[in-house]
Amino acid sequence: MVHVSATPVLALRGVSKRFGAVQALTDVELEVHAGEVVALVGDNGAGKSTLVKTIAGVHPIDEGVIEWEGNAVSINKPHDAQGLGVATVYQDLALCDNLDVVGNLFLGRELLHRGVIDEVTMEKQARDLLSTLSIRIPSVRIPIASLSGGQRQVVAIARSLIGDPKVVILDEPTAALGVEQTAQVLDLVERLRERNLGVILISHNMADVKAVADTVAVLRLGKNNGSFPVKSTSHEEIIAAITGATDNAVTRRAERRTTEAAK
């Protein structure tokens, strides 16, 4: 683990969120320190994306407090979160289909040159950034609509690196990616940590989580279900926390395997 500061850069205290009849989040606590990668795991529908969206200002919280560098802040719209320095890659990517790659990368924070959008500098930075993510995109000037799912995902990830974020949230960033791009994204997460940013990484892939995360926070049915240091926690313990029981589908399957193998 790299250096971890005392005050978390981002902390959620007793956050709750309701959608009509669904209590998506109940009293959730979460802390992210500068230079720390927190993996947020949980089953489908556990509320991970909802948690991300409350931090990003897409869905304002109903109850609880969000603290930024120790001070309570109110995040009611995406603009508030961006102002604080939260950059988010959403699971549903949210890119503008009609704009080209450059336009999407810089959307909402276009570079200006004498008050006019500076397409040339933006295009140059976009090319440099994308080449570091080793993704092949036919051209940075084609509309997003003509990219593949994985290419869009990389554009969305690259988008979060523009600006000067303090916390980067990645909601299942590698779900649609190839082997090479997945490795690149994991490298990227490590580099973000080296730059002393806080990272929240959501993933269903335990291997990825074990590879890069410092802490694993488990969410189950919209509630905290434990937070573990990755180094000293076994795979099984995390799975047990995710499913809510030591006797679960995963362990049963593993047992079946071993007994079958023994035969």
Next chain:
Amino acid sequence: MSETSNKTVQGDESPKAEKTAVAEAAAATATVPAPAEDPTAAGVAVVDPRLLVREEGLKGYVTEFKRKVKGGELGSLPVVIGLIIIWTIFQAKNSLFLSADNLSNISYFLSATGMLAIGLVFVLLLGEIDLSVGSVSGLASTVFAVFVVNHGMNQWLALVLTIITGIGIGALHGWFFARIGVPAFVVTLAGFLGWNGLMLWLLGDSGTINIPADSGPVHILGQSSFFMDQAIIGAYLLAGLGVVLSALGQFNEQRRRRAAGVPFRPTSEIIVRVVLLAIASFVAAAVLNNAAGVSNALVIFLASLVIVDFVLRRTTFGRKVFAVGGGIEAARRAGISVPLVRITVFAISGGFAAIGGMFFAGQTASATLNAGGGNTLMLAIAAAVIGGTSLFGGRGSVWSALLGMLVIQSIQTGLDLLNMNTSIQYMITGGVLLGAVVIDSVSRKSQKAAGRG
């Protein structure tokens, strides 16, 4: 883009923080060799070998053109073809159609409805519609007449107040749409009826208010007011200005792009474009000079097009309009205030409708019951769509107001010349609008298929 200094793009005054962040990310991630100085080498780093790159020379243009047409990227092709067909038919029916005087008429009368079409382009870019522009333009001409004639107000002050009225009306529509959530279609349909009613009420029994037109805005917008008082040089000056600015802009862009090492337009292509523009604008100038000169109304319309085009393509506001048109949720998450963009766009539409209303007042030097009524709204919508702005939002350009109006006004003037009565005119305009929408929908479909929708 008017800068003349030779500094490289990296030295520009872009916000420091953003630049360093990207630079750091780029430096920290340098697994790929950094792009070299040579622009072509830089291109190789990110360009996909499967991308179809245009071949060199003329053949390259032809193949790329064919591919684009197949992919539904029709651009202004259907309009140009349509215009040629329309002009051929009318010329065959009446040899006066392509005379300098008639073409000059077309150029004058297209600017009024063209102004409405400019405002509509903004609304269409959001994927919405404003059905009230015709009524608002009629109301504007009446409001202006009431200020000037009934209250003896200075014409310029009245002009400003009239435009503000239009902006206010548009903002009100936008507020109902963006804040209350009433569909824009319904809000502006109510406006279509309501503002027309207000106009009739203001006009009262007389039905017409004559506006003194010896000076002031109504004079300038009249049919007998010309750029530089009909001086022959005036038209060529305008044409030359357009060509020079376009050439300067394109070469400047090329230079900056070359310096930054990103792909740029080859000099040969720029020259071809500039020459084509020069031919078109100087021929137009010569034709208009053959008649009486360039009407001031047309000059104002063209200037508005240039300004609005700049706003849409080069400012953050324009980018926001496109973003909201292309994906509301994505725009919202990028920190764009969607309601604010919507209200502003409807306010702009109302403002241009009011300006268009002033043009109508200029045509007749009066405010009448008919101003902005009849098929005005249809023509304005048709113009924007025919010119290539999509009804589905997110795609289009303000130049479609000019292209579309050329088509629409040619039809109107041609039918007038042939003494066709209103019934036929309405049917033909309806057909043209339907045709434009069909082309828009079909090209959207094939764009989807070609992965560009």
